[in-house]
Amino acid sequence: MTALVLLDHEGGQIRKAALSAVTAATRLGDVHVLVAGDAALAQAASQIAGVSKVLHAADARYAHELAEPLAALLVSLAGSYDHIVAAAGATGKNVLPRAAALLDVQPIPDVVSIVDAQTFVRPIYAGNALATVRSSDAKKVLTVRSASFDAAPAEGGSAQVEVVAAVDSPDVSRFEAVQLSDSARPDLESARVVVSGGRGMGSEEKFHALDPLADVLGAAVGASRAAVDSGFVPNELQVGQTGKIVAPELYMAFGISGAIQHLAGMKDSRVIVAVNKDPEAPIFQVADYGIVGDLFEVVPQLVEELKK
Amino acid sequence: MKILVPVKRVVDYNIKPRVKADGSGVETAGVKMSMNPFDEIAVEEAVRLREKGAASEVVVVSIGVQQAQDTLRTAMAMGADRAILVLTDESPEPLAVAKVLKTLVEKEGPSLVVLGKQAIDDDMNATGQMLAGLLGWGQGTFASKVDVVDGRVNVSREIDGGTEQVSLALPAIITADLRLNEPRYASLPNIMKAKKKPLETIPAADLGVDMTPRLTVVSVAEPAERKAGIKVGSATELVEKLRNEAKVI
Numbered sequence: 032m033t034a035l036v037l038l039d040h041e042g043g044q045i046r047k048a049a050l051s052a053v054t055a056a057t058r059l060g061d062v063h064v065l066v067a068g069d070a071a072l073a074q075a076a077s078q079i080a081g082v083s084k085v086l087h088a089a090d091a092r093y094a095h096e097l098a099e100p101l102a103a104l105l106v107s108l109a110g111s112y113d114h115i116v117a118a119a120g121a122t123g124k125n126v127l128p129r130a131a132a133l134l135d136v137q138p139i140p141d142v143v144s145i146v147d148a149q150t151f152v153r154p155i156y157a158g159n160a161l162a163t164v165r166s167s168d169a170k171k172v173l174t175v176r177s178a179s180f181d182a183a184p185a186e187g188g189s190a191q192v193e194v195v196a197a198v199d200s201p202d203v204s205r206f207e208a209v210q211l212s213d214s215a216r217p218d219l220e221s222a223r224v225v226v227s228g229g230r231g232m233g234s235e236e237k238f239h240a241l242d243p244l245a246d247v248l249g250a251a252v253g254a255s256r257a258a259v260d261s262g263f264v265p266n267e268l269q270v271g272q273t274g275k276i277v278a279p280e281l282y283m284a285f286g287i288s289g290a291i292q293h294l295a296g297m298k299d300s301r302v303i304v305a306v307n308k309d310p311e312a313p314i315f316q317v318a319d320y321g322i323v324g325d326l327f328e329v330v331p332q333l334v335e336e337l338k339k
Numbered sequence: 340m341k342i343l344v345p346v347k348r349v350v351d352y353n354i355k356p357r358v359k360a361d362g363s364g365v366e367t368a369g370v371k372m373s374m375n376p377f378d379e380i381a382v383e384e385a386v387r388l389r390e391k392g393a394a395s396e397v398v399v400v401s402i403g404v405q406q407a408q409d410t411l412r413t414a415m416a417m418g419a420d421r422a423i424l425v426l427t428d429e430s431p432e433p434l435a436v437a438k439v440l441k442t443l444v445e446k447e448g449p450s451l452v453v454l455g456k457q458a459i460d461d462d463m464n465a466t467g468q469m470l471a472g473l474l475g476w477g478q479g480t481f482a483s484k485v486d487v488v489d490g491r492v493n494v495s496r497e498i499d500g501g502t503e504q505v506s507l508a509l510p511a512i513i514t515a516d517l518r519l520n521e522p523r524y525a526s527l528p529n530i531m532k533a534k535k536k537p538l539e540t541i542p543a544a545d546l547g548v549d550m551t552p553r554l555t556v557v558s559v560a561e562p563a564e565r566k567a568g569i570k571v572g573s574a575t576e577l578v579e580k581l582r583n584e585a586k587v588i
Contacts, residue, residue, distance in 0.1 A: 041498075041499060041500045042500065046499065048499075095503075097505070098468065098471075098478055098480070099471075099477055099478070102472060120499045121481065121496075121497070121498040121499045122498075122499075124464050124465075124468075124480070124481075125468060125478070125480050125481070126468075127468075128433070128464070128465035128466075128468035128469050128472070129468040129469065129471060129472035129478065130472070131434070131465070131469065131472075132434065132437055132468070132469035132470070132471075132472035132473050133472045133473075135434070136434070136553070137432045137433065137434040137552075137553035137554055138433075138463075138465055138469075139554065140462070140463055140464055140465060141462065150557060154462065154562070155365070155460065155461050155462055155559070156350070156356040156365055156459070156460060156462070157459065157462065158562060159355065159356045159358075159365075159561075159562070160356060160358050160365050160559050160560065160561065160562070161559070161560050161561075161562050162556055162558075162559045163556070163557040163558045163559075163560075164554040164555065164556055164557065165554065165555045165557055166553060166554055167553050167554075167555065168553050201475045201476070201477070202508075203475070203476060203477035203507060203508045203511070204477040204478070204505055204506070204507050204508075205505065205506045205507075206503070206504075206505055207493070207503075207504040207505060207506050208503070208504045209498070209501065209502070209503045209504070210501045210502045210503075211500040211501040212500060212501050220499075224587075224588070248588065256517065259518070260517070260518065265501065265502075266483065266497045266502070266516075266518060267497070267498070267499060267500055267501050267502075272459070272462070273456070273457065273516070273517060275499075280587050281581070281585075281587045281588065291355065292352075298562075298565055301587065302581070302585045302587045303565075303568075304577065304581070310570075315567060315570070316565075316567045317565040317567070318567065318568055319568035319569075319585065320568055320569060320570075320571055320577055320580055320581070320585075321568065321569070321570045321571070322570065322571055322572075322573075322574070322577060323570060329574050332573070332574035332575070333574045333577065333578060335574075336574050336575055336577075336578040337578060337588070
């Protein structure tokens, strides 16, 4: 059996989450990947360990990974594959269900575990339950959670690159612009340590109190929905049911109460630390280590301690 | 211009879901049900577009049991003009839902279909994209801003690393993300008015759509519980624990 993985990219780089999708696909058989964009991306894709063939959609219409042309391309390529896989990120979730509909397949989103070629485990109800589902479709279309599969090594492969021709699709969408955050910090979804703030951070300005701690730990910065909705930080930092799903070695939550929607995005972290003024905050029920106290006092103390 | 807004009746977001003892699913009997929160945002956006004069009518549709009427009445209390209930005892998968919605789109002729990006029960995040595919329409998913201008709709989308803008020809599909708007509360007079708005019921079987599920639920289980750990008294103690006990830094 052979799986086709859509490798999504951002800012000229293949997303790390896509490498986790490659790992998931290796459990299903031989792995081919489809990458839309410039030749450098295709070259990078050919180096990924475990990939045996790269399909390069070089036509300009695919450069921004718009769902309408890309889903049509996936459908045209689908004939040779048993599984079509992508990371459960913004691109995978945008493109794959559309392709699935065109293939008359019910997609299986957010896979966290592969039982066999037909059977997959996925969280429902914000991770409050795990459903094991078996697909009767001839082809399986799935997105996988990067937090549940290790990233395939970006080096070590030497796959052939084959340019695929563009196919017709409805000309109904146009890319206009993109604004990417230019953070020098590690990627939230693949960082070893995540430092997150919630409503308790108080303001956009005060949210920066976490910066020195993130610096000393080399951590990514995340946030709860409350902090994003309050305008303290941009949406791409949101951890939770509808934001990023993370499972770092260490997750530190500051001023986060621990709504189930937030826990859904981080409760698989190896070690969880919570700092909150409210001793009854639900976050303490999942935290390995908690401090009841004022985060604006605790954070500078942590930075001092960590520098020792 | 007409806007169609599909809405789903789900377990209220404040209720902690309980897995049934036989592992066949999540308990919904006797549990408070509400409109999927993302669908409330979709209804709000459609109503705002009508209030701005960009649309003339907002039609809400739900696919489900009789009680989904309550969800439709809520949507009409928020400002939708009329409602359609596609009656079925099954809980159809997104593929079947998209096929049903396609038949309604062909009947109603909306220029825009606005959906919530995902339902908080099955967390599929697929119906809007699938409907767009079946119709051959453009899709503006995970929308945080929507503007209808000169026969097109411009959409800001929340993506992994930031925000993206796309422009779609009408008719088009929009799926609402959290920050598209803040849905209004229905006022009592509007709740009363909504009771008089038209609600048409169509048996799902009449639409001639194959709704057979493609996925069999083998089992539903509780995830591994995480145990509460310990409280420490100081930053010094915490760093000591992280270094020597958890060995994570």
